Amino acid sequence: MRFRLPRITDAKDVILTSIILIFAVNLMISRHDGGLQNIRKASIAVVSYLERPLSTIRIYRQALNTNTYLQRQNVLLQDELSRLRSAEQQNRILRNLLGFRENYTHDLTPVTIVSKELTNLNNTLTISAGEQDSVRVGMPLIDSDGLIGRVILTSDRFAQVMPFTHTLFRVSARIQESRALGIVSWQGQSYQELVMEFVPATIDVEPGQIVETSGFSNQFPDNIPIGEVTRIESGPNIEMNQIFIRPFVTLHTVAEGFVVQFQPDTTIQNLFLEQEGLF
Amino acid sequence: MRREANIRDLAIGLLLLAIQVVLLRHLQIFGAEGDLVLVYLLWICTRRNRTEAILYAALFGLLQDGLTDLWGLHTFSKTLLIFFVYNYLNKVSENRFLVWQVFLIVLVMAFFHNLILIFLSGFTELYSSSWLTWSILLVGSLYTALIGSFLYLIKQ
Numbered sequence: 330m331r332f333r334l335p336r337i338t339d340a341k342d343v344i345l346t347s348i349i350l351i352f353a354v355n356l357m358i359s360r361h362d363g364g365l366q367n368i369r370k371a372s373i374a375v376v377s378y379l380e381r382p383l384s385t386i387r388i389y390r391q392a393l394n395t396n397t398y399l400q401r402q403n404v405l406l407q408d409e410l411s412r413l414r415s416a417e418q419q420n421r422i423l424r425n426l427l428g429f430r431e432n433y434t435h436d437l438t439p440v441t442i443v444s445k446e447l448t449n450l451n452n453t454l455t456i457s458a459g460e461q462d463s464v465r466v467g468m469p470l471i472d473s474d475g476l477i478g479r480v481i482l483t484s485d486r487f488a489q490v491m492p493f494t495h496t497l498f499r500v501s502a503r504i505q506e507s508r509a510l511g512i513v514s515w516q517g518q519s520y521q522e523l524v525m526e527f528v529p530a531t532i533d534v535e536p537g538q539i540v541e542t543s544g545f546s547n548q549f550p551d552n553i554p555i556g557e558v559t560r561i562e563s564g565p566n567i568e569m570n571q572i573f574i575r576p577f578v579t580l581h582t583v584a585e586g587f588v589v590q591f592q593p594d595t596t597i598q599n600l601f602l603e604q605e606g607l608f
Numbered sequence: 609m610r611r612e613a614n615i616r617d618l619a620i621g622l623l624l625l626a627i628q629v630v631l632l633r634h635l636q637i638f639g640a641e642g643d644l645v646l647v648y649l650l651w652i653c654t655r656r657n658r659t660e661a662i663l664y665a666a667l668f669g670l671l672q673d674g675l676t677d678l679w680g681l682h683t684f685s686k687t688l689l690i691f692f693v694y695n696y697l698n699k700v701s702e703n704r705f706l707v708w709q710v711f712l713i714v715l716v717m718a719f720f721h722n723l724i725l726i727f728l729s730g731f732t733e734l735y736s737s738s739w740l741t742w743s744i745l746l747v748g749s750l751y752t753a754l755i756g757s758f759l760y761l762i763k764q
Contacts (some may be wrong), residue, residue, distance in 0.1 A: 340682065341659060342658050342662060343691075345659060346662055346687055346688070347660070349683065349684075349687045350687060351668040352666075352680075352683070352687060353666075353669070353680040353681075353683035353684035353687065354680060354684065355680070356679045356680030356683065357672070357679060357680035357681065357684070358680075360679045360680070365679060366628040368674065369674075369677060369679075372674040372675055373677070374673075375675065376629060379626055379629060379630045379631075379675075383630055383631070383634075387634075435682070443696055499716050503629055504741055505616070595753065603697055
């Protein structure tokens with residue numbers, strides 16, 4: 330094995346490197362001394378100048394991030410706003426119902442509508458109260474706007490209601506202004522239109538007049554609003570008019586209501602039976 | 609001819625230094641950044657004699673120190689590294705390398721460079737103690753090796 334002596338060029342590199350390293354160490358130690366401060370200031374200025382074009386990109390990137398964040402916040406706030414609006418709407422409805430309940434003469438059982446079958450063929454509603462809540466067949470279902478329907482079937486905890494948009498539904502009604510009587514039913518065409526029949530053509534009826542239950546049929550208590558008159562047409566019988574009514578209650582949106590604790594007066598029923606027995 | 613080569617190499621060095629300071633300094637991975645200046649100096653070793661390579665290392669180390677406010681740290685570590693690895697790099701540069709071989713060489717060089725950096729920063733207690741030692745040592749070295757391999761691929 331041969332030993333190679335260091336060459337002069339190697340020594341030169343060693344000396345050069347040593348000088349540089351000593352210089353570097355000196356720089357490290359005297360970093361915070363006054364002599365370097367001006368150079369440090371200058372280097373900061375140079376870096377700032379170099380980074381200036383990039384700052385636009387950085388701002389743009391920051392803007393994109395902010396945009397994404399704000400979009401997410403927007404979605405969350407929209408969702409929250411939607412829920413608040415829904416709660417406000419429900420609050421308004423419940424306040425109306427509460428006020429209505431306090432002013433109403435009959436006992437009312439508050440219910441929620443748990444199911445709707447509005448298919449035109451056999452329109453029914455299911456409510457969250459049954460025989461346990463003293464709900465009986467024949468009792469009317471109303472809300473603060475007016476009549477909804479009549480209970481036709483009951484179980485322990487639920488009951489089925491025939492709404493006014495059922496072809497078998499009938500209610501004795503009167504026009505508030507003229508007190509003219511008639512029978513209100515649904516013709517099976519539009520959910521926004523009921524028909525009041527058997528109103529004599531001699532009675533002056535105007536659109537906008539209020540139609541309410543008359544109480545004469547012994548099926549519904551009187552003074553329950555049904556709807557308002559929209560138009561009047563001549564009926565099949567020339568002496569009778571057909572009066573078209575827009576119901577106050579919109580069945581597709583109604584969600585709560587009251588069952589009116591109303592039972593037909595047995596005395597009146599007995600009188601009817603007796604009358605039928607006479608003839 | 610030689611003067612033109614010097615100017616060209618210096619211009620390349622300054623460009624890479626600017627990229628390092630302006631761009632790579634902000635593209636950190638786990639707190640570690642790649643060192644484009646180191647890759648440049650390793651490349652210089654394959655083109656220049658030892659004295660020139662040492663002077664280049666000192667010059668660009670000093671410039672990097674100045675622009676990153678780490679006075680003396682890069683000057684010391686780069687000069688020392690180039691002094692020790694020059695002979696090896698200059699010798700093997702006559703061969704043609706595969707990318708993974710370049711990756712490995714740069715990785716080892718970057719590892720030793722970062723080791724010196726960490727040693728110095730701990731020894732002098734001049735710099736922030738929040739330096740993530742392991743991240744700089746491992747991730748920083750890998751990052752630099754990736755940059756080196758990528759540039760080698762482009763050059764090829």
